[in-house]
Amino acid sequence: MYRKTLLMFCLLTLVSCGVKNNSKLTGKKVKSKELVSKEQYRTQQRKVEEQRRVQEDAKREKERERKTTNKASETLVATSSISVTTDMIKDYILQYKDIAKDNMSAYGIPASITLAQGVLESGSGQGTLSRNANNHFGIKCHKEWDGPSVRHTDDAPDECFRKYEAPEESYRDHSQFLVSRSRYSDLFLLDKDDYEGWAHGLKKAGYATDPKYANKLISLIERYTLDQYDREVLGDRPAKAKKETQKEVDNKKTETQVASAKTHTVQKGDTLYSISKKYNTTVAKLQKTNKLDGTNLSIGQRLKL
Structure with a gap:
C-alpha cells in the first residue's frame, strides 16, 4: 500500500514537471512568434511609407510639369476658347504668312493684321470653325x-457662319469682306505699317465685340514680330516693279496695251482681284475709282483704271 502511494506521488510529480516545462517552451515559442510578427509589421510599414513618398514625389513632379506647360501656353478667345502653345502659334504663322503677304499686295490690308486676326479668331487653326468650316476669321453669313x-454659337446661339473649301478662300474672303464694306473704309486711309491704327480701327468699326480685341491683336503682332511681313511687302514693291518692267520690255505688245489702257471691260470670269493683278493696281483703288461698294461685277461693265 505504501509502495503504491509512493509510486502515485512520483508519477504526479513527473507529470507536473512536464506540464511546467511545456508551458515554458510554449511561452518561448509564442514570444518568438510575436517577435517575428512585429518585425514583419515594421518591414511592411517601411514599404508602405516608401511607396507613399514615391507617390508624393511623382505627384509633385506632375504638378511642376503642369505649371511649366501652362507658362508656355495661352488661351485664345474669339469664336471659341482654345488653349494653344507658343509652337502652335509659330507654326500657324509660318503656314499662312505668304498668303497674308499676297493679300496685302492685292487688297492693301497689313499682313500683320491679317495674321494676328487669323491666330486669334481661329485659335491658331485649332478652333471649331477653322477645323470644320475652314473659317479662320469668324465671318458670319450675312444676307449676301x-x-x-x-x-x-458665338454672340448668340446657333449663328450662321461661312464655310470654305480651303483656308486660302477664307483669307481671300476676309480681305474682300473688309474692302467691300463702307464701315471699314477709314482703315484704308491709314499707313500700311500702322498696325496699331488698324487694330483699333477694326475694333471701332465693330469687327469684334471683345473690348480688348485691339490690344490682343497688337500683343500678338509685337510678341511674334508679325510687322516684319508688312516691311517685306512694302520693301518688295520697287523690286517687283523693276521685274515687271523687264517683262514688259521683253513683250512690247503687252507693255503698250497696259500703258495705254484707260478702262477695262469686264469679261466672263473677271474679278476685281484678277483685274487688279492684270493692271498692276489694287482692289481698293479700283473700288475707289469706280465708286464700288462691293466686289460684284457684271459682264460688259466698264471700269476706270
Missing part, C-alpha cells in the same frame, strides 16, 4: 452670302 455655311 449664298455659299455653304455651318451653325455655331
